[in-house]
Amino acid sequence: MRQVLVLEKVTKEFRTYHHYHAGLKALVLDPGQIVRHRERGRFLAINEVSFAVYGGETFGILGRNGAGKSTLLGLIAGVLRPTAGKISVHGRISPLLELGVGFTQELTGVENILINGVLLGLRRKEIEAKLDDIISFSGLGSFIDQPLKTYSSGMQIRLGFAIAIHVQPDILLVDEVLAVGDAEFQEKCFARITDLQRAGVTIVLVSHNLNTVETLCDRAVWIDKGRIVALGSPQEVVARYQSEIAHPLATQESASVSV
């Protein structure tokens, strides 16, 4: 199997920018704080993480809130730049956006498809050619010409989902979106994801729902405090995650946060 996404010792360090957010006044009155903050205000969100994702597999990223999952996804999507290490991507990446992101509530479904499709990296002509497919896939019918504010949240997710998969990504990034919506809709999402899996799309799925990871993923990684704790089959990783969340590790190194 071909590697489509490779992370080599990827590290992401954030500077905390609170000194700027305190505003101009604080900056003028106490310029020394910049230097102090530069030294103290560092936060290691991702610490030397390495793994590879193979073409066609579904790869789960598991972890608690604040473990670094979303940072990792941002790095993979190319929105964040790693402080150190290297990320190689082969193919077109498309994030499945959370509910409401990139949508304009005042505009119609069709108008939003155009905007979102282009923002996701397609040419305008490409997305126009796929318009009918997207509309029929979304199952929104005549609602597609109504402003988005008249949609239920389930309908908006359906639209977002329809756009994201018609971008024909080689790698689809999914961040927690599956947690929204009713049971029926979630089932639909799972069905679509299974379709995509069959079509050979690589999926990177971020979740803290253990069940999702176990049923959908081929492999999974558990991230905690910016480091890989476990990497392997979803059953193994989930089992370790469960047992160690119940009995917290005594060996958490202090390396990840230096405040």
Add this chain to the structure above:
Amino acid sequence: MMIYPNFYQTWDVISVLLSKEIKMRYRGTVLGILWSLANPLAFTAVLYIAFRRVLQVNIENYPLFILSALFPWQWLSNSVGSAPMLFISNGALIKRLPFNKAALAVALVLNDMIHFCITIPLFAVFLFISGDRGPSLNWLVGIPILLVTQTSLTLAIVIVIATLNALLRDLDQLVRVLLLLLFYVTPVLYSASMVPKNLEWLLLANPFSPLMISWRALMMDNDLSPYIVVAVGHACLSLLIAIPVFRRTEWKLAELV
């Protein structure tokens, strides 16, 4: 950027953002785009009464005199005024999609430019009605030059302010105050010739003055003013500052907004 390697795709991003802005601005209003004329026209009426009738300022055709600089000023001040929140209000997109963020600034400035362009034929109609000389062939040369110059200058300023405000949130307030001050320092309500000799350097130093003087010379007197050269100089200089500032900070925006 892996996904956005080519220029044409970025142009598509600009065009969808632009058409979104244009659709959004007047959605649900009956008079639609006419509202963009309401503000400068009302302002001109007030100024006409205040300066021409009450203070007896001796400028011929005073309402048109004001509008010739107030329309382009409105474009400039709308764009610059929206600049501080530009990246912040689009934070959700910036955090998730690796698109060229300059597209947001280009769409903003072009949106206000289009609204300005609508006022040009209106201004020509006013000129005819007032019995003054109508537009001349110089408009065909001057208008494109000034449009490009003002777009470049405004874009450079918008990009710098939008980027800096991601770091220092004070700029939103500061920009409002500065725009108000600049409005009175720039010859919009008065003519450049009314500025005392010892303050003339201000007309050259303030990047907005040469533009407004040039617009007025073109629209009122069909003149291609030598101030156009100064305006082009200001635009080039601002771009020379803005482009490296933006290049160095663009990738950090996703962490800041």
